[in-house]
Amino acid sequence: MPFIPHTEQDIRDMLSAIGVAEIASLFDEIPASLRSNLPPSVPPQVTEMEITRLLHERARRDAQPLCFIGAGAYDHHIPAAVWELTTRGEFYSAYTPYQAEASQGTLQLAYEYQTMMVGLTGMDVSNASLYDGGSALAEAVLMAVRRNRRSSVRRVLMPTTVHPAYRRVTETIVRNQAIELETVGYESRAGTLNLAALERWSGEDVTALVIQQPNFFGCLEDVNSLVDWAHTQGALVIALVNPIALAVLTPPGQWGQNGADIACGEGQPLGIPLSSGGPYFGFMVCKNAHVRQMPGRIVGKTVDLEGRAGYTLTLQPREQHIRRSKATSNICTNQGLMVTAATLYMSLLGAGGLARVAAACHANTQALLAAVSNIEGVRPAFIGPSFHEAVLQLDAPARSALERMAGAGILGGYDLSQDYPELGHAILVCATEKRTDEDIAAYARAMQGALRVARRA
Amino acid sequence: MLIFEHSREGRRAYAQAPRQLAGLADIPESYRRRSPALLPEVSELQVVRHYTRLSQKNFSIDTQAYPLGSCTMKYNPRACNTLAMLPEFLARHPYAPDRFGQGVLACLWELQEILTAVTGMKGVSLAPMAGAQGELAGVAMIRAYHEARGAHERTEIIVPDAAHGTNPATAVMCGYKVREIATATDGDVDMAALKQALGPQTAGIMLTNPSTVGVFERRIEEIARLVHEAGGLLYYDGANLNAILGKARPGDMGFDVIHLNLHKTFSTPHGGGGPGAGALGAGERLHAFMPIPIVAREGEHYRWHTETERPQSIGRLSTFGGNVGVLLRAYVYTRLLGREGMYRVAEFATLNANYLMARLRAAGFQIAYPQRRASHEFIVSLKREAKEIGATAMDFAKRLLDYGFHAPTTYFPLLVAEALLIEPTETETKEELDGFVAAMCRIRDEARADLAFVKGAPYKLPVRRLDEVRAARELNLSWKPSV
Numbered sequence: 001m002p003f004i005p006h007t008e009q010d011i012r013d014m015l016s017a018i019g020v021a022e023i024a025s026l027f028d029e030i031p032a033s034l035r036s037n038l039p040p041s042v043p044p045q046v047t048e049m050e051i052t053r054l055l056h057e058r059a060r061r062d063a064q065p066l067c068f069i070g071a072g073a074y075d076h077h078i079p080a081a082v083w084e085l086t087t088r089g090e091f092y093s094a095y096t097p098y099q100a101e102a103s104q105g106t107l108q109l110a111y112e113y114q115t116m117m118v119g120l121t122g123m124d125v126s127n128a129s130l131y132d133g134g135s136a137l138a139e140a141v142l143m144a145v146r147r148n149r150r151s152s153v154r155r156v157l158m159p160t161t162v163h164p165a166y167r168r169v170t171e172t173i174v175r176n177q178a179i180e181l182e183t184v185g186y187e188s189r190a191g192t193l194n195l196a197a198l199e200r201w202s203g204e205d206v207t208a209l210v211i212q213q214p215n216f217f218g219c220l221e222d223v224n225s226l227v228d229w230a231h232t233q234g235a236l237v238i239a240l241v242n243p244i245a246l247a248v249l250t251p252p253g254q255w256g257q258n259g260a261d262i263a264c265g266e267g268q269p270l271g272i273p274l275s276s277g278g279p280y281f282g283f284m285v286c287k288n289a290h291v292r293q294m295p296g297r298i299v300g301k302t303v304d305l306e307g308r309a310g311y312t313l314t315l316q317p318r319e320q321h322i323r324r325s326k327a328t329s330n331i332c333t334n335q336g337l338m339v340t341a342a343t344l345y346m347s348l349l350g351a352g353g354l355a356r357v358a359a360a361c362h363a364n365t366q367a368l369l370a371a372v373s374n375i376e377g378v379r380p381a382f383i384g385p386s387f388h389e390a391v392l393q394l395d396a397p398a399r400s401a402l403e404r405m406a407g408a409g410i411l412g413g414y415d416l417s418q419d420y421p422e423l424g425h426a427i428l429v430c431a432t433e434k435r436t437d438e439d440i441a442a443y444a445r446a447m448q449g450a451l452r453v454a455r456r457a
Numbered sequence: 458m459l460i461f462e463h464s465r466e467g468r469r470a471y472a473q474a475p476r477q478l479a480g481l482a483d484i485p486e487s488y489r490r491r492s493p494a495l496l497p498e499v500s501e502l503q504v505v506r507h508y509t510r511l512s513q514k515n516f517s518i519d520t521q522a523y524p525l526g527s528c529t530m531k532y533n534p535r536a537c538n539t540l541a542m543l544p545e546f547l548a549r550h551p552y553a554p555d556r557f558g559q560g561v562l563a564c565l566w567e568l569q570e571i572l573t574a575v576t577g578m579k580g581v582s583l584a585p586m587a588g589a590q591g592e593l594a595g596v597a598m599i600r601a602y603h604e605a606r607g608a609h610e611r612t613e614i615i616v617p618d619a620a621h622g623t624n625p626a627t628a629v630m631c632g633y634k635v636r637e638i639a640t641a642t643d644g645d646v647d648m649a650a651l652k653q654a655l656g657p658q659t660a661g662i663m664l665t666n667p668s669t670v671g672v673f674e675r676r677i678e679e680i681a682r683l684v685h686e687a688g689g690l691l692y693y694d695g696a697n698l699n700a701i702l703g704k705a706r707p708g709d710m711g712f713d714v715i716h717l718n719l720h721k722t723f724s725t726p727h728g729g730g731g732p733g734a735g736a737l738g739a740g741e742r743l744h745a746f747m748p749i750p751i752v753a754r755e756g757e758h759y760r761w762h763t764e765t766e767r768p769q770s771i772g773r774l775s776t777f778g779g780n781v782g783v784l785l786r787a788y789v790y791t792r793l794l795g796r797e798g799m800y801r802v803a804e805f806a807t808l809n810a811n812y813l814m815a816r817l818r819a820a821g822f823q824i825a826y827p828q829r830r831a832s833h834e835f836i837v838s839l840k841r842e843a844k845e846i847g848a849t850a851m852d853f854a855k856r857l858l859d860y861g862f863h864a865p866t867t868y869f870p871l872l873v874a875e876a877l878l879i880e881p882t883e884t885e886t887k888e889e890l891d892g893f894v895a896a897m898c899r900i901r902d903e904a905r906a907d908l909a910f911v912k913g914a915p916y917k918l919p920v921r922r923l924d925e926v927r928a929a930r931e932l933n934l935s936w937k938p939s940v
Binding site: 001002003004005006010011013014015017018019020023026027028029030031033034035036037038039040041042043044045046047048051052054055056057058059060061062063064065067069071072073075077079081083085087088089090091092093094095096097099100101102103104105106108109111112114115116118119120122125126128129131132133134135163165166168169171172173175176177178220223224246247248249250251254266273274275276277278279280281291297298299300301302303304305306308310311312314315316317319320321322323324325326327329330331332333334335336337338340343344346347348349350351352353354355356357359360362363366385387403406411414433 | 459460461469470472473474475477478479480481483484485487488489490491493494495496497498499501504505507508509511512513514515516517518519520521523525528530531532533534536538539540542543544545546547548549550551552553554556557558559560561563564567570571573574575577586587588589590592593597600621622623625626627628629630631632635672673675677678701703704705706709710720726727728729730731732733748771772773774775776777778779780781782783789791792793794795796797798799800801802803804805807808809811812815816819829830854855858863864869883884885886887913915918919920921922923924925927928929932933934935936
């Protein structure tokens with residue numbers, strides 16, 4: 001049997017030590033009415049050779065076109081060393097580091113990761129990760145509500161410039177805790193949060209304001225004014241940021257007079273493959289004052305009996321296994337292996353390398369915009385500074401244009417028409433550092449062809 | 458030494474970043490970062506060497522046995538990783554059209570079908586990204602069900618006192634009050650306490666079977682009947698499914714919703730604390746409320762079902778489609794096991810646990826529920842050793858590390874004093890189990906001879922026992938350069 005090492009002799013010896021005649025006797029406490037066999041829909045065993053063949057066939061069917069979609073998941077170069085090391089058995093098959101002395105590798109790595117996230121975001125403390133970007137935002141909302149005692153309502157302002165899927169995840173997770181998620185619209189020319197719309201809340205009790213930078217459209221929000229406005233209101237600021245962008249954009253710790261209070265986001269750009277959407281990891285960092293309300297595992301430095309430096313999980317009294325129904329969250333696992341990959345990635349790139357990646361993504365996206373600017377029926381949706389991603393408005397339905405581009409081997413962008421019908425036939429496009437000048441030229445050709453056909457249809 | 462301490466200004470892994478630093482002239486200064494982030498400046502070899510060395514400071518299944526109760530630390534077959542990491546699977550953007558993902562979606566659909574059959578539920582959603590998220594979804598579904606029926610007076614979730622801490626934490630996250638009920642002396646739920654707790658305020662009950670004390674809940678059918686009669690629903694925490702895989706099904710026991718820790722029973726790696734996956738199964742009552750997305754098959758075509766097809770769904774738990782890469786690993790594992798292999802998992806996990814329990818009992822250790830069969834795990838109580846010799850569960854746990862065994866789960870469940878919750882799993886050999894018994898006996902002898910020596914353990918690891926109080930009191934959560 002696969003992975004079971006017992007010999008016939010072992011089985012006889014073990015049953016005899018237990019004092020039963022057969023393995024079946026070990027299940028005699030299960031009532032007869034509940035004993036069952038597996039239905040035939042559970043397929044029979046296959047060998048590794050057979051499953052390898054099947055999976056290779058399926059993978060071949062999934063050959064991917066050239067990707068110009070971002071929308072929260074980005075096709076970056078991943079150094080070979082990242083996953084060579086991450087899948088070493090000592091990282092891959094290790095348990096959560098509850099036994100600190102036997103987990104110094106994972107723990108020191110997490111401490112280094114926390115240091116890197118603090119450096120990148122300009123915040124004070126980082127946890128050791130959450131599940132993904134969307135659920136990290138939901139946890140940040142819950143944390144802000146727990147933390148902001150000055151606010152007697154549970155009202156969080158959620159701009160529509162925040163990724164629509166993040167907003168849905170947040171709704172699912174916070175729905176049963178009597179929290180009001182209030183929508184705030186955007187300014188239609190700039191594609192950024194509408195300050196006038198916010199004025200409606202001036203003087204009102206607001207628990208927290210969420211700001212995504214760059215926002216879902218790739219537009220840059222005026223974070224300094226927004227943060228200062230929120231703080232004047234007594235609201236906490238939750239920054240939702242792209243870690244690659246932070247190599248060149250102002251980190252949330254330096255937004256406005258006092259910086260954001262909590263920052264979170266999707267860690268996928270840091271060396272995690274696209275992999276149909278997961279596993280990724282969410283990151284969360286905050287100001288010192290809020291650390292005891294932060295969910296998830298946190299690693300701290302300490303000393304052993306001989307005074308040597310060592311690392312251990314800390315602040316565990318926040319967590320479910322100690323606090324049970326009074327925990328900050330029910331979270332117990334983080335995304336340890338993804339953090340391993342991200343730490344390797346950040347070490348290999350360094351601040352200088354990350355800035356080059358970020359600038360190349362931005363330059364490629366700008367080149368893409370330039371390449372399509374002369375195509376009839378294509379225009380940028382917004383004016384004003386953007387980073388790494390942009391919205392294009394088309395004069396034909398986005399869905400059929402994208403479908404045709406896909407036929408030509410190009411994933412042309414993310415269709416915005418469902419979530420933002422007011423933008424008309426709009427798509428969100430992104431060209432990472434992996435896209436070449438030839439790729440961008442191919443994109444422009446495919447777009448031109450697709451629109452020509454789409455207009456005729 | 459930290460990676461930051463290897464750092465020298467101006468050094469980096471030159472092969473990894475674009476050759477040019479492109480201009481950012483179109484981005485106004487006021488939006489730009491003023492000083493570079495504090496990240497290490499190191500060469501590629503330095504990175505590889507540093508993290509290879511760090512990895513060697515870990516225990517892992519690949520290097521040590523992990524009899525860690527409630528965690529199912531079985532072998533993670535390498536094929537599962539290799540095949541889940543085929544380049545085409547890794548390259549797929551989550552928003553790529555379904556037609557560029559028919560291979561991966563076929564695997565996920567088949568996994569849903571296999572898990573549906575194994576659990577006896579009506580359907581499965583693979584959306585939750587961890588066990589605790591599966592729990593959150595399950596309890597949120599119970600709440601959505603009651604709300605859809607206007608039963609707003611159902612405000613309580615019943616949880617046994619032996620339950621994992623996530624259970625009460627989850628119930629609270631879903632806006633419920635938690636009502637704990639006692640465990641009877643035989644390890645089963647105290648039926649009188651249950652009857653007393655049930656009422657018109659009951660929304661549901663959260664149970665693990667086999668329970669966290671490592672025994673099969675023999676009156677589960679009666680419990681299900683009582684809870685359903687009171688108008689409540691039953692939630693199954695699948696942490697211990699390894700014990701009954703192919704032998705008994707939660708759906709047949711009367712559970713309405715379950716989650717499975719694929720990183721336990723279905724052998725996806727723990728990765729030093731995630732990523733996991735918490736597949737969720739639902740019966741007739743709760744099927745419509747399952748989280749999205751769910752893979753559907755239409756003829757020979759697979760596609761994601763989302764809000765449109767599932768209007769009653771509790772919604773989305775992740776930005777995209779859950780931990781797809783983890784699900785692929787679980788799929789490969791279920792195929793390598795097949796139907797025959799699944800029966801063997803339960804049989805040999807149970808054989809190993811009962812053998813280890815019998816050997817430890819024969820060696821004079823006290824078993825918490827000696828009159829019961831072990832499921833895939835059991836509890837040793839070191840109350841006597843703590844009282845007579847002064848060696849606690851923590852002391853045994855730390856000294857076991859020196860003998861090359863990861864410690865069992867300590868001090869859990871909370872209702873057994875000086876508990877070691879021990880789960881050997883089916884993939885360990887008899888020799889390994891015998892070695893564990895020998896180590897436990899040696900430690901007891903050592904403690905009798907020189908208690909201070911045992912209390913000083915571990916000795917052979919990268920660090921000695923760590924000062925956790927200091928870690929919490931003098932918080933040092935990130936490295937800072939000395940100025």
